[in-house]
Amino acid sequence: MKLPLMVAAVALSALMPAADAANLQERGDPLNSARWNEMHKAFLAGFPYIFDPRVRVIAPGEAENPMQVPVTVDATALGKVVEVVVFADFNPIVEVLRFFPESAAAYLGFRVKLQQSTPVRAAVRTADGVWHVGGSWVKTIGGGCTSPSAAASSPEWQRQLNMVSARQWRDGELAGRLRLRIVHPMDTGLVAGTPAFHLQEIRLADAGDQPLMRIETFEPVSENPVFTVHQAVAGPVRASGHDNNGNTFSVLIAP
Amino acid sequence: MSRFCVLAPLLLAGAAASAGPAFDYALQAERVGADVYVFIGRNEDFTAVNGGNIVNTGFIVGQDGLLVIDSGPSLRYGQQMRRAMAAIDPRPPLQVFNTHHHPDHFLGNQAFAGVPIVALDATRQGIAAAGNAFAENLYRLSGDWMRGTEVVAPGATIVPGTVKLVGRSLRLLALGGHTAADLAIYDETSGILFAGDLVFNGRAPTTPHARIADWLAALDTLEAITREAGFTALVPGHGAIARDAAPIRQTRAWLRWLEQSMQEAAVAGLDMNEVLARPLPAEFSAMALGASEYRRSVSHLFPAAEQEALSHAH
Numbered sequence: 001m002k003l004p005l006m007v008a009a010v011a012l013s014a015l016m017p018a019a020d021a022a023n024l025q026e027r028g029d030p031l032n033s034a035r036w037n038e039m040h041k042a043f044l045a046g047f048p049y050i051f052d053p054r055v056r057v058i059a060p061g062e063a064e065n066p067m068q069v070p071v072t073v074d075a076t077a078l079g080k081v082v083e084v085v086v087f088a089d090f091n092p093i094v095e096v097l098r099f100f101p102e103s104a105a106a107y108l109g110f111r112v113k114l115q116q117s118t119p120v121r122a123a124v125r126t127a128d129g130v131w132h133v134g135g136s137w138v139k140t141i142g143g144g145c146t147s148p149s150a151a152a153s154s155p156e157w158q159r160q161l162n163m164v165s166a167r168q169w170r171d172g173e174l175a176g177r178l179r180l181r182i183v184h185p186m187d188t189g190l191v192a193g194t195p196a197f198h199l200q201e202i203r204l205a206d207a208g209d210q211p212l213m214r215i216e217t218f219e220p221v222s223e224n225p226v227f228t229v230h231q232a233v234a235g236p237v238r239a240s241g242h243d244n245n246g247n248t249f250s251v252l253i254a255p
Numbered sequence: 256m257s258r259f260c261v262l263a264p265l266l267l268a269g270a271a272a273s274a275g276p277a278f279d280y281a282l283q284a285e286r287v288g289a290d291v292y293v294f295i296g297r298n299e300d301f302t303a304v305n306g307g308n309i310v311n312t313g314f315i316v317g318q319d320g321l322l323v324i325d326s327g328p329s330l331r332y333g334q335q336m337r338r339a340m341a342a343i344d345p346r347p348p349l350q351v352f353n354t355h356h357h358p359d360h361f362l363g364n365q366a367f368a369g370v371p372i373v374a375l376d377a378t379r380q381g382i383a384a385a386g387n388a389f390a391e392n393l394y395r396l397s398g399d400w401m402r403g404t405e406v407v408a409p410g411a412t413i414v415p416g417t418v419k420l421v422g423r424s425l426r427l428l429a430l431g432g433h434t435a436a437d438l439a440i441y442d443e444t445s446g447i448l449f450a451g452d453l454v455f456n457g458r459a460p461t462t463p464h465a466r467i468a469d470w471l472a473a474l475d476t477l478e479a480i481t482r483e484a485g486f487t488a489l490v491p492g493h494g495a496i497a498r499d500a501a502p503i504r505q506t507r508a509w510l511r512w513l514e515q516s517m518q519e520a521a522v523a524g525l526d527m528n529e530v531l532a533r534p535l536p537a538e539f540s541a542m543a544l545g546a547s548e549y550r551r552s553v554s555h556l557f558p559a560a561e562q563e564a565l566s567h568a569h
Contacts, residue, residue: 058528064554070527109526141395165565169524177524181565226561228526 031119031135035089042094043085043123048130054078055134057086057122063114066144068222071096072109073122075134080127081106088138088220090118092145092190096220104204104213105176109228113144113188113220149223151185152194162249164239170255178204178253180239181226188219199225202241206233215241278331278400280308282339287488287496288445290316292343294327294336298458298494298543301328301359306400307393308332310359313449313490314340315442317421320349323370324440324449326363328393330404333363349421353409354451354492355434356381357461358389364407374409375429377436381464382408413438430477432470433460433492439473441480446487448480456494456502459539459548460509462555467514471507478503494543509539513549517556521564530557 029036030051040049054077063069075081084106086096092115099108106124114120121135151157166180182199189196198219204212212231231237240250284292293313301307307328315322321340326333340348353361353374361382364372374382386406394401415429426441433452440449452461453473480486481500489497491506520530530553539545 060528060531060550064551068554068558070531072526072528109528111527141392165562167524167565174524179524179526179561179565181562224562226527226558226565228524 031121031137033089033119035119039087039089039094039121043087044131044133047125049123049133050130052078052124052132052134055122055124055132057120057135059120059136059138061137061139063138063140066114066140066142067147068111069114069120069138069140069144070109070111071120072228073107073124073134075106075122075124075132078106078124078126078132081124082127083125084108085123086112086121087123088112088114088118088120090116091220093188093219095218096120097218098216100214102211102213103231103233105230105232107228107230108213108215109179110225111222113147113186113222114138114140114142115145116140116142145188145220146190148191148194149185149187151223152187152191157183157185162241162243162247164249164251164253166239166251166253168237168253168255170234176230176232178229178231178237179226180229180253181224182241182249183224184243186217186219186221186223186225190219197243197245199241199243202227202239204229204231205238205240207235207238209238212237278306278402280306280327280332280335282308282332282335284314284339284343285496287313287490288447291442291445291447291488292316292340293490293496294339295495296359296493300544300547301393301396303396303398303400305397306331307359307362307397309493311490311492311494311496312336312360312363314348315421315423315445316344316346317349317423319421320346322421322423322425323348323351323367325354325360325451326351326367326372328359328362328397329401330363330365331400331402333366336363337366351409352413352438352440353378353382354438354440354449355436356385356389357434357452357464358386358393360452360492361386361409362390362393362401362404362406364409365403365405368407371411372407372409373411373413375415375436375438376412377431378434378438379409379412381435382406417443426480428476430469430473432466432468432473433462434464435466437473439477443485446483446485447490448477448486448488449490450477450492450503452492453477454489454491454502454506455509456491456497456505458494458543459545460506461548462513462552465510465552465555467510467556470510474503474507474510509542512536512539513552513556517553517560518564521557521560527553527557527561 056074058072117139124132160183163183169177187197202215242248296310312325351372424443428439
């Protein structure tokens with residue numbers, strides 16, 4: 001436990017005053033979660049990490065709908081980000097998604113199913129190998145992971161499975177924003193008689209097939225997921241991906 | 256030992272007092288017009304302090320007995336409502352109307368055992384399908400005020416139209432938009448319009464089952480009634496009674512703004528968290544529960560606006 005923190009402190013010393021860095025370590029989990037040690041073991045064991053307020057996890061303090069809790073991860077205040085893993089300490093399926101920003105910003109908006117009140121966290125690995133952890137508590141009445149998807153009560157989704165609707169914004173404050181919605185039940189496997197059925201990977205690339213971002217999605221991502229991404233490349237963006245039943249999609253999103 | 260025996264009852268009495276004055280909703284019937292009374296709830300959200308007394312219920316005194324409009328959020332409320340009604344008029348309740356399937360309007364039904372309880376068809380279906388989940392939620396929000404409360408679904412379906420009941424002429428309007436089915440009752444005899452939750456007054460409307468276009472159409476129907484010669488008063492589902500259509504216009508303004516701002520935000524490319532963070536316009540800043548209902552409404556309404564904006568991209 002001590003050694004990784006020391007490595008993190010070294011890495012951070014270049015970025016913030018030593019006193020601040022030391023403070024961040026000594027306080028321990030700022031969300032004071034009984035599950036933090038387990039989370040550390042599952043995602044960060046053996047790696048240097050630090051709780052870092054520059055990793056912003058924006059989510060409502062009280063979520064109205066536990067099946068569609070909006071989460072925005074913004075790690076753009078850090079340097080070059082290699083990988084982001086998002087997890088929820090008290091979810092029956094803890095891991096929500098991972099994303100690899102490539103040339104896009106270290107920023108992702110999405111929605112998640114929560115089974116009960118829980119911290120929602122993002123651990124962000126920078127190019128120097130240090131994990132920066134941010135998060136926030138979400139209170140919810142829960143049940144999001146064991147409620148049937150809307151698709152379960154309608155055959156409509158079978159005709160629309162993996163259909164993508166998307167749009168890029170090129171002007172104004174949100175220039176570079178891309179939003180996409182994919183029709184998918186995202187069944188968790190925790191509803192009796194309904195096996196896990198979810199998107200596994202979404203790749204965004206420019207017209208020359210240069211990667212912009214790769215997203216690995218797991219069961220807790222909400223039904224018909226909607227993603228918000230920031231990327232600087234002008235021109236069309238290719239979105240492609242697949243689910244855990246081998247269904248694929250590939251669409252071109254016009255600028 | 257004998258000292259403890261004396262003390263124990265005192266301690267118990269103290270505990271009961273601190274748990275609230277015996278779960279008393281302190282219902283006071285307010286006279287709206289000739290033989291028409293309402294119980295006005297607080298402009299608050301459900302809490303363990305108000306016990307869910309956040310809703311308006313009412314009753315009409317007829318020749319042989321009373322017509323009841325909504326039964327409140329709990330068994331205790333329904334029982335206390337009956338006592339407060341009996342204090343005004345000793346004749347029995349003859350019929351209970353449930354205006355829609357939200358729990359603050361029907362969970363007092365249990366206190367009216369033996370009295371016919373009626374509602375629109377979709378309301379009956381909604382209570383059958385979601386009633387228990389609603390009740391569980393209110394146990395969570397209102398705590399022990401709910402003790403003993405169980406869902407009693409309406410046993411008969413209303414046929415809309417004008418009916419003669421207990422010597423009064425009632426116009427039963429099958430509307431919708433706040434939920435799949437919203438009953439409004441216009442007592443032509445007194446000119447008093449019970450609008451149910453199609454109309455809120457001074458309190459932000461709730462939208463978990465809203466269809467805004469239908470709701471706006473229903474408001475037009477209700478406003479037309481307020482222009483009839485005999486109209487005297489409007490009883491909203493939540494908030495103070497009014498003698499004019501102002502609460503209808505206020506509800507309409509909120510819904511139109513909500514619908515428009517969801518569309519604009521989706522077209523502008525905002526993420527749901529950015530939509531949640533937007534401030535209320537000054538027009539609505541004084542409205543009770545405006546900020547919290549706005550946030551709840553974003554959760555209910557933004558996904559559809561977003562889907563619409565994304566699927567019409569070029």
